[in-house]
Amino acid sequence: MDGTGPASYLLFFFAGLGVFNGAALAVYLLWRRPARPAQRWLAAVVLMLSLRTGKSVLFYFWPDISKLVLQVGLTACFFIGVCLIGFVRAWMDPERRQTRNDPVIALGLLVFAIAFGVAFPYTDHVRLWAGPVWASIQVCWLACLGAAAGLFLRASRHGCIDEAPGALTRTHVASVIVGVAVIWLAYATAGLTSYIVGALSFSLVLYLSTSLALAWRTPRPTAEPYRDRKIAQTDADAALRALQALMTDERLYKDAGLTLAKLAKRLNMPPARLSQLLNDNHKTAFKPYLAQIRVEAAKQLLRAQAAASMEEVAEASGFLSTSTFHRSFSKVEGTTPAAWRQAQLRLESGS
Structure with a gap:
């Protein structure tokens, strides 16, 4: 040495x-x-x-x-x-x-x-x-x-x-x-x-x-603070109206980086309370709820813009990638976006 x-x-x-x-x-x-x-x-x-x-x-x-x-x-x-x-x-x-x-x-x-x-x-x-x-x-x-x-x-x-x-x-x-x-x-x-x-x-x-x-390092709470406390119906209705406004009027779902914390901040409520609201009133968690909203938006675009590519539809609906778009759409609708669009075109043409 x-x-x-x-x-x-x-x-x-x-x-x-x-x-x-x-x-x-x-x-x-x-x-x-x-x-x-x-x-x-x-x-x-x-x-x-x-x-x-x-x-x-x-x-x-x-x-x-x-x-x-x-x-x-x-x-x-x-x-x-x-x-x-x-x-x-x-x-x-x-x-x-x-x-x-x-x-x-x-x-x-x-x-x-x-x-x-x-x-x-x-x-x-x-x-x-x-x-x-x-x-x-x-x-x-x-x-x-x-x-x-x-x-x-x-x-x-x-x-x-x-x-x-x-x-x-x-x-x-x-x-x-x-x-x-x-x-x-x-x-x-x-x-x-x-x-x-x-x-x-x-x-x-x-x-x-x-x-x-x-x-x-901070100790994690043993239970969510709102788990055992039912949200009052009037409060739930007001929160749901605000949530609906953010999704339909402001189209917040188009933000590809939208998270539970971001959405809760816009609604001026703790993330745990928003999670409870979705579970109690929509019987679903945040990610499936957001995927459902985005898929519905994609369906409207697929109907209205027949020439739009899948990449354009995915981006306009808030999906990070076309692979995520196809996976979410297939999970919700049971078919691919392209097959769904073709089925809609056949229905509209009466064939």
Whole structure:
């Protein structure tokens, strides 16, 4: 070990403990139930960071470490950004409607990375790995960081977030992106400071994130505040009229990012009370109710605009994508939008 003073041992302990705790956290996230897709991707991000920083710790204190360790660490570094994008996309799409193939893509990249490492091992191609490969990985990591931040901002702007109980919040996801950015910056500027700073930054980010997560954690209520309290009929009628006005007059359903919280805010009522109103008076939850409203709007457009494409109808009805539009329409009407339109045209023509 380079250096035998107390400061050197303390540095090794702090950096090494961060690596160990990161690996332990990754295992915990993988085995924790219920295991959501975003949770698995987050485990992959933490694991890749642990491997990358573990390589840094070993190389800093034992410069003559096997080149295979360096190769594994740099390969893991390449996958930090890849897994970060997978994490943000999974958070945006908890039902895996558009991200089902993301693990397959990541597996393909892993096979490519392994094949490249076998064909060009670090031991025989030191200049290649220490030069172009390292630089390319840093650029790729930065590009993935930018892409992940862009996806996060778009999801936040349109309200495309997982609101299920126990799901990761917008704050959690932002913290992960910022933390990974801090670690990238530490490694990118290591030439101006010290190589071990990258590993130390991972430990610092890990401990700080864990502390903030525990500090911000608030106990969940055992029951919704309105569950056992019936809404007065006069209040329910007034709320339903206001809800109807928002949907028919203002056509609020056209907002693709409309959420229960947004709608409740427009109605000036707590989300739990709006949820109860829908369940008591429409016998349905918010998402099925909104899908029904949008499908009815789509049916009007399909009748009135025979030349409109399905993409145009979906967008005008408030659906995020044509696939969501087709799925919701088929679930409500029992047929596809195109088949429904054809049936309406035949009825109108009398054939």
